[in-house]
Amino acid sequence: MFQIFHQMPTCSHPVFSAQLTPSLALLHSAAFARAMSTRTHGNLADADRIFTNLYGEHDVGVKGAIKRGDWYRTKDLVLKGRDWIIDEIKTSGLRGRGGAGFPSGLKYSFMPTPDRKAPGQPSYLVINADESEPGTCKDREIMRHDPHKLIEGCLIVGSAMYAKAAYIYIRGEFVQEANALEQAVQEAYKGEHPPGSGCSCARCNQI
Numbered sequence: 001m002f003q004i005f006h007q008m009p010t011c012s013h014p015v016f017s018a019q020l021t022p023s024l025a026l027l028h029s030a031a032f033a034r035a036m037s038t039r040t041h042g043n044l045a046d047a048d049r050i051f052t053n054l055y056g057e058h059d060v061g062v063k064g065a066i067k068r069g070d071w072y073r074t075k076d077l078v079l080k081g082r083d084w085i086i087d088e089i090k091t092s093g094l095r096g097r098g099g100a101g102f103p104s105g106l107k108y109s110f111m112p113t114p115d116r117k118a119p120g121q122p123s124y125l126v127i128n129a130d131e132s133e134p135g136t137c138k139d140r141e142i143m144r145h146d147p148h149k150l151i152e153g154c155l156i157v158g159s160a161m162y163a164k165a166a167y168i169y170i171r172g173e174f175v176q177e178a179n180a181l182e183q184a185v186q187e188a189y190k191g192e193h194p195p196g197s198g199c200s201c202a203r204c205n206q207i
Contacts, residue, residue: 056145060180062187065148074152075087077161082113085160097138111161122164125154130171143170147184 052068053060065071079087092107111123127150129139142150155165170178 051142051146051149053145054141060145060147062148062184070148070152074155077156082160085156107132108161112193114162123162125158125161125163125166127154127166127168130169140174140177143174143181150181151184151188
């Protein structure tokens with residue numbers, strides 16, 4: 001079960017934009033293309049980036065997401081079980097994108113297994129998409145342009161944590177982002193994903 005908490009706005013923030021002249025924009029894109037072909041991030045090449053539609057250049061819906069590799073054999077990943085999933089995340093070096101940069105795999109491993117919980121005691125996966133850290137601008141582009149990647153990640157990690165439900169908290173100003181995420185969740189519920197992906201969701205409530 002996914003639940004999206006959409007907080008009502010309490011304030012608004014100005015958005016600043018700058019325009020480049022055509023010649024400068026061309027020069028900028030050429031330089032950017034050269035940098036992209038050689039740039040690496042740790043042990044990953046730029047071609048290995050996880051989020052591939054942050055600039056909204058491609059289809060946000062499930063069909064576009066599948067073309068970019070989302071929902072590919074997701075069921076196989078889930079069936080590998082908790083230990084395998086968490087070990088893979090640890091090995092990847094994935095960290096939180098907030099101020100602490102805490103290792104994600106280590107954090108997930110803290111969740112108790114069913115044998116370490118009271119009978120019937122549930123676990124929950126909570127995603128904070130509020131962007132409340134000063135100067136951050138990261139979650140909105142994921143929800144707006146690559147929402148299926150987030151939902152698929154919730155499904156995989158949630159299964160490793162034995163989570164009963166996933167809750168996504170979104171700040172009130174992010175109306176477009178909340179709508180895009182809601183649409184993606186509904187597409188997943190309808191089974192609009194490739195056979196064998198293993199996506200199975202019960203219902204979604206937006207608050």
